[in-house]
Amino acid sequence: MIVLTNDDGFYAAGIQSVWQALKPLEDVIIVAPESEQSAVGHAITLANPLKALPVKTQEHGLIGYAVSGTPADCVKIAVTELLDEPPEMVISGVNHGGNMGTSIIYSGTVSAATEAATMGLPAIAVSLDSWESRDFSVATEFIRNLYPLVLEHGLPEGVSLNVNIPAVPRDEIKGVAVTRQGKSRVIEKFDKRVDPRNNIYYWLAGEMTFMEVEPGTDCEMVRENYISVTPIHFDLTRHDALDRIKEWKLEF
């Protein structure tokens, strides 16, 4: 059994494309947020209860559950409650919009894969580097190639794969690059407005800027029309800073 999830919601075109592509090959189930959950980061829902609505079609019977929570919630509840046995793998996406560079810390798509990895499951997050394109064919073709390799080779403990697909036609894809996470940041801009009762409010209207364009990073390789595959984990320790801070001789 392979669990499909995302942060764009159960009925988003990206996840439905993956379902269509894998259904003939594997036992798949969608456990995804009932509504869009973009930029929720690695949130989990503690303050409210979760509901998991079974979704059935006449043709296929139960195709999954629409969950009133975040992508990480979906993975947790799928594995712990909804499935009879642990899935072989979790695939998150295809997300509308790339998840590369520093901004992956905001990504619900990536957090679902990371959550699966904390639970000891192989996981892949897949994003299409476009907010406009509705063509998920390259993404789904690549997933069909990749997931058997992940099942065959396994992944190191705690590691998942963050995959980004350039939004170009199949014949413009130059290949696959195993990459590291680049540096990027949203240059923050808030759009300040006044409501009808004279209260000030702000819309976050950021613009993504890539700060690092060296070869080998996810940002750069996708820009060069390579599919990028980045192994990620959830150890945030900056190991090379440990000694530097030890030199401060902190005492208490």
Place this chain on the structure above:
Amino acid sequence: MIVLTNDDGFYAAGIQSVWQALKPLEDVIIVAPESEQSAVGHAITLANPLKALPVKTQEHGLIGYAVSGTPADCVKIAVTELLDEPPEMVISGVNHGGNMGTSIIYSGTVSAATEAATMGLPAIAVSLDSWESRDFSVATEFIRNLYPLVLEHGLPEGVSLNVNIPAVPRDEIKGVAVTRQGKSRVIEKFDKRVDPRNNIYYWLAGEMTFMEVEPGTDCEMVRENYISVTPIHFDLTRHDALDRIKEWKLEF
């Protein structure tokens, strides 16, 4: 100017203790969520506008802003909109409850510090390892010692400090340990219930378990009554897995 934030909300005892401790020493301003935001991870608010309510007291005038968003939102809007010039530092906490091991990926407290680091600012996240204790005196004393060292030495680009304080009296603290992030995971348990209209719903009722108890990790050193200081960053790349995945010879 030092920005104080948290995920327990503007009026939580932890952040108010930091404000009390630093106010005589520094120009400080609180920019914190108007309501509790625990386990929001690194969420940012895109789908809704943000409000930032100025909070004033008769004695001190403007002490800060209560923001209708997440901790990461607070940092973004403080730096980009609310302050006239960039702050010298962001301090997040004191959080009620430890933020150690793998579970820091769920932490709004830690995400505020990480967000500040993405914006090029030195930042410290501080958590008290107890959900019951109301005694933030050790935490605030340690912050008073630590923040001038951070200002003096600086931090490597993109690095922030994740500090955890054992919930024991001052004289039982054994010292300070510079640590790496340990492994822990929440052993998921959902509490399944039925609502008055016969719908099933679930409460996440997880229990934290530490999987790694080697010396040198945050979890272990706090358990041994050391204050832990972990340098963290936002590069999720698992560098030692790059070669292993390159051996798969992915093609497309």
